[in-house]
Amino acid sequence: MSEVPAIIRVFAYLSLLTVGGGMAAFPEMKTLTVETHNWLSFDQLVHLYSVGQLAPGPNMMMIVPIGDWAGGPLGAIAALVAFFGPTAGLTYAVGRWWQKLEAWPWRASIQSGLAPVSIGLLLAGCFTMAKGAIFGIDTAAIAVGVLLVLMQTRMNPALLVIAAAIVGIFSFQ
Amino acid sequence: MSDPVTKADPQAAVPAGVVFREFLTIGATSFGGAVPYLRQGLVTRRAWLNEKEFVELLSISQSLPGLNATNMAILVGQKLAGRMGAALAILGMCLPGAIIMFAVGIIYRTYGDHSITSAALKGVAAAAVGLILATVVQLGKKSLVEYADYVFVAITVVMVNKFHQSVLTTLVVVGLLSVLWHRPGRSAAKE
Numbered sequence A: 001m002s003e004v005p006a007i008i009r010v011f012a013y014l015s016l017l018t019v020g021g022g023m024a025a026f027p028e029m030k031t032l033t034v035e036t037h038n039w040l041s042f043d044q045l046v047h048l049y050s051v052g053q054l055a056p057g058p059n060m061m062m063i064v065p066i067g068d069w070a071g072g073p074l075g076a077i078a079a080l081v082a083f084f085g086p087t088a089g090l091t092y093a094v095g096r097w098w099q100k101l102e103a104w105p106w107r108a109s110i111q112s113g114l115a116p117v118s119i120g121l122l123l124a125g126c127f128t129m130a131k132g133a134i135f136g137i138d139t140a141a142i143a144v145g146v147l148l149v150l151m152q153t154r155m156n157p158a159l160l161v162i163a164a165a166i167v168g169i170f171s172f173q
Numbered sequence B: 001m002s003d004p005v006t007k008a009d010p011q012a013a014v015p016a017g018v019v020f021r022e023f024l025t026i027g028a029t030s031f032g033g034a035v036p037y038l039r040q041g042l043v044t045r046r047a048w049l050n051e052k053e054f055v056e057l058l059s060i061s062q063s064l065p066g067l068n069a070t071n072m073a074i075l076v077g078q079k080l081a082g083r084m085g086a087a088l089a090i091l092g093m094c095l096p097g098a099i100i101m102f103a104v105g106i107i108y109r110t111y112g113d114h115s116i117t118s119a120a121l122k123g124v125a126a127a128a129v130g131l132i133l134a135t136v137v138q139l140g141k142k143s144l145v146e147y148a149d150y151v152f153v154a155i156t157v158v159m160v161n162k163f164h165q166s167v168l169t170t171l172v173v174v175g176l177l178s179v180l181w182h183r184p185g186r187s188a189a190k191e
Helices: A004-015 A022-036 A042-052 A063-103 A105-131 A137-152 A157-171 B016-029 B035-045 B051-063 B068-111 B115-143 B147-162 B167-181 B186-190
Strands: none
Touching: A004 A022, A004 A063, A022 A042, A022 A105, A022 B167, A042 A063, A042 A105, A042 B068, A042 B115, A063 A105, A063 B051, A063 B068, A105 B051, A105 B115, A105 B147, A105 B167, A137 A157, A137 B115, A157 B115, B016 B035, B016 B068, B035 B051, B035 B068, B051 B068, B147 B167
8 A cells, every 4th residue: 555656656757758659668667666666576577568568458558567566456556547647648638739730840840859769768678678588599589580570571569479488488498 | 510529629429438449449459569450440440530630640649758559549539529538548448458467467476487487488578679679670760860860869778778867867868959950940951
């Protein structure tokens, strides 16, 4: 129960960092949930994020089990509301208005200016994640294999994740 | 059209309950990324948006903080059925995945240490890195148009990974520099 206010603070803050995608907030999520609050280990964070890619809907639903582990079912609900509430409110409030600003020259500047930063944040999230996911040539080969298949085909990413799980069972046990 | 749901949204024409059902369906079936399922549901199946409107709303979703899936739910829900539509759309979008991951968290805590599970998880985590890299490459192809853009990507990565600056600081500092670099009028001179 006592963790709920902290859960709300952490996930509401992380919410606003998801520029370009949920992964942008990942380095900060690691700092806050693993190092500051000890709600889970780094390995667990990497695993939850990865398994989350198999669930339907928004791909950051791993925040729900983090909330649950930290503060029980109430913590899970708090994490969900705190993580999606602030950006939902922002999008509701400014989405329409942003659309109307199409002729404003700075709108294009903001969009093309934020694009490289959001790509950089995704990449930074990816590198943070790789520290807990890539341990040698075998895991690197899986990551590169997935990347190449996705570049060459329109295969559903969830199928690739399942394939990697099967490869994992036969290779890493 | 003659009976708008809210004053704020004179275009509203779809009952919020129907919006909820559609987003619940998308939320429960969109395996491997929500965007194709959103297009299929909203443009093809329901014809609530045409392709052009879909692309416009998606572009807004991408430029605002938040995930594409939930931002799209808000924008489309708002367009179709006002405030209630937005609230129910995001709820429908999130509910199935949230319940599944709640259960996954409990299962993981119980069986996560077993040798089969941890071997599978090792494969899954490596694959997830590949997924993110693919997203980075796809976005990069679309949005990185000049050398300076690659420099801003590199500065961002170095600030977060090497100098351990917070994502917020990095976003504000590099974002500001990059927006100023892309200021209005600058590219007109080049083209």
